[in-house]
Amino acid sequence: MDWNDTPEQGAFRDEVRKFIQTQVPSRYRRPQADEDGDEGGGGQVATSAWQLDRKSEDPAIRQAARDWADALASKGWVAPNWPKEYGGAGLSPMEQFIYNMEMARAGVSGVGGSGVSRLGPTLIVHGTEEQRGEHLPKVLSGQIAWAQGYSEPSAGSDLAALTTRAMRDGDEYVVNGQKIWTSGAHVADWIFALVRTDPDAPKHRGISFLMIDMKTPGIAVRPLVNMAWERGFNEVFFEDARVPVENRVGEENRGWYVGMTLLDFERSNISGAVSARRNLDRLVRAAHGHEVATRRMDNPAVKLQVADRYIETEVMFNFSFRIISMQSRDQIPNHEASVSKVFSSEMDQRIANTGTKVFGLYSNFWDGAQAWTPVDAAVSHSYIGTVMRTIGQGTSEIQRNIIATRGLGLPRG
Numbered sequence: 208m209d210w211n212d213t214p215e216q217g218a219f220r221d222e223v224r225k226f227i228q229t230q231v232p233s234r235y236r237r238p239q240a241d242e243d244g245d246e247g248g249g250g251q252v253a254t255s256a257w258q259l260d261r262k263s264e265d266p267a268i269r270q271a272a273r274d275w276a277d278a279l280a281s282k283g284w285v286a287p288n289w290p291k292e293y294g295g296a297g298l299s300p301m302e303q304f305i306y307n308m309e310m311a312r313a314g315v316s317g318v319g320g321s322g323v324s325r326l327g328p329t330l331i332v333h334g335t336e337e338q339r340g341e342h343l344p345k346v347l348s349g350q351i352a353w354a355q356g357y358s359e360p361s362a363g364s365d366l367a368a369l370t371t372r373a374m375r376d377g378d379e380y381v382v383n384g385q386k387i388w389t390s391g392a393h394v395a396d397w398i399f400a401l402v403r404t405d406p407d408a409p410k411h412r413g414i415s416f417l418m419i420d421m422k423t424p425g426i427a428v429r430p431l432v433n434m435a436w437e438r439g440f441n442e443v444f445f446e447d448a449r450v451p452v453e454n455r456v457g458e459e460n461r462g463w464y465v466g467m468t469l470l471d472f473e474r475s476n477i478s479g480a481v482s483a484r485r486n487l488d489r490l491v492r493a494a495h496g497h498e499v500a501t502r503r504m505d506n507p508a509v510k511l512q513v514a515d516r517y518i519e520t521e522v523m524f525n526f527s528f529r530i531i532s533m534q535s536r537d538q539i540p541n542h543e544a545s546v547s548k549v550f551s552s553e554m555d556q557r558i559a560n561t562g563t564k565v566f567g568l569y570s571n572f573w574d575g576a577q578a579w580t581p582v583d584a585a586v587s588h589s590y591i592g593t594v595m596r597t598i599g600q601g602t603s604e605i606q607r608n609i610i611a612t613r614g615l616g617l618p619r620g
């Protein structure tokens with residue numbers, strides 16, 4: 208196995224690095240930050256910095272978001288995974304891998320959110336010419352941000368149990384119901400949602416995929432504040448919200464299949480591997496300059512934990528390489544992506560836990576601005592912040608079910 212770049216891959220890597228050095232507004236360059244972008248796995252994580260900045264009250268921050276979107280657009284790199292004919296970069300799986308690796312190394316988050324990772328690829332496959340012409344350019348220019356309205360209070364892992372109704376009334380659907388955990392709905396312009404259009408049909412049928420303007424009368428967004436006191440996701444209520452039938456993607460009652468389309472080829476989660484290693488390096492660097500942590504690191508049990516975490520980040524790199532090597536051979540990772548997701552999310556939680564062992568009681572401090580708080584409070588924040596990692600984008604239990612049945616061929620329980 209040769210891990211080195213070919214000359215072409217090396218040239219592309221240099222191009223990405225140069226672009227990052229010269230084009231990224233300093234606000235989006237956070238090599239020290241323990242952050243998690245919305246790209247990579249292409250799914251549900253906390254609202255990205257770019258999404259929030261677009262709606263900031265500070266004009267300088269709004270301008271930074273604009274500049275960043277423009278810089279990426281000028282390179283055609285807003286949507287690295289979309290085909291060129293739709294305005295994407297049309298990068299090969301290996302180029303996407305290199306691109307994401309370099310962005311993650313520099314701690315740079317992307318733009319476009321789920322418009323790039325989910326809605327765009329779905330429209331490319333299932334949308335009409337009019338729908339693509341209307342929505343794709345606005346995603347690529349950073350003009351419109353999308354939220355994903357799938358989960359409901361009684362429909363998460365079992366998504367097909369969703370009950371939000373959309374009843375046909377002439378050329379419109381009348382939508383009533385509730386979505387929950389909707390990341391970024393408070394700063395989104397549009398939402399794509401799965402809704403029930405035939406309540407009498409079997410569970411997976413009778414569902415349609417709608418694109419809904421958030422300004423539609425009858426939509427209310429209520430914040431959900433997580434245990435880190437951050438507002439990343441929301442409840443979204445629909446009360447007689449009228450949506451034009453032309454906003455339906457795909458056939459009526461076939462929305463389940465539309466909604467499951469996931470052409471995000473970048474499933475290697477290389478960003479997860481890179482940022483985990485970065486966080487660990489940062490932790491160890493900070494420990495060396497901290498009196499209590501230095502003493503604790505002399506304890507063999509703590510030392511071994513840190514070593515284990517380093518080994519795990521190396522394992523994670525190899526899971527990512529495995530997936531990218533499959534994609535380069537036109538194979539579609541399935542249970543392999545689940546293995547990577549379970550391992551990466553649980554490793555992040557273990558790294559945070561190890562941080563608390565290294566800094567002891569100092570890891571309880573929450574306010575990074577205080578002189579006695581180690582690593583700008585990254586330990587306490589990631590200990591709390593990584594809890595969600597094993598829930599969003601499919602819980603660990605659901606991933607393990609996939610690994611058991613599709614990977615190991617075990618019978619369904």
Ligand SMILES: Cc1cc2nc3c(=O)[nH]c(=O)nc-3n(C[C@H](O)[C@H](O)[C@H](O)COP(=O)(O)OP(=O)(O)OC[C@H]3O[C@@H](n4cnc5c(N)ncnc54)[C@H](O)[C@@H]3O)c2cc1C
Binds near residue numbers: 360603
């Ligand atoms: C940070 C974050 C962001 C999110 N963003 C969005 C978003 O933007 N849009 C959106 O639509 N959703 C979003 N979600 C919701 C996410 O998709 C759901 O939380 C997830 O699918 C789990 O569903 P649930 O919360 O209803 O839990 P449930 O499905 O009720 O699960 C509860 C528990 O039961 C277990 N369980 C359930 N079924 C099984 C089974 N068959 N076998 C074994 N165990 C099982 C689960 O693993 C879990 O431990 C987000 C979630 C998080 C944490």
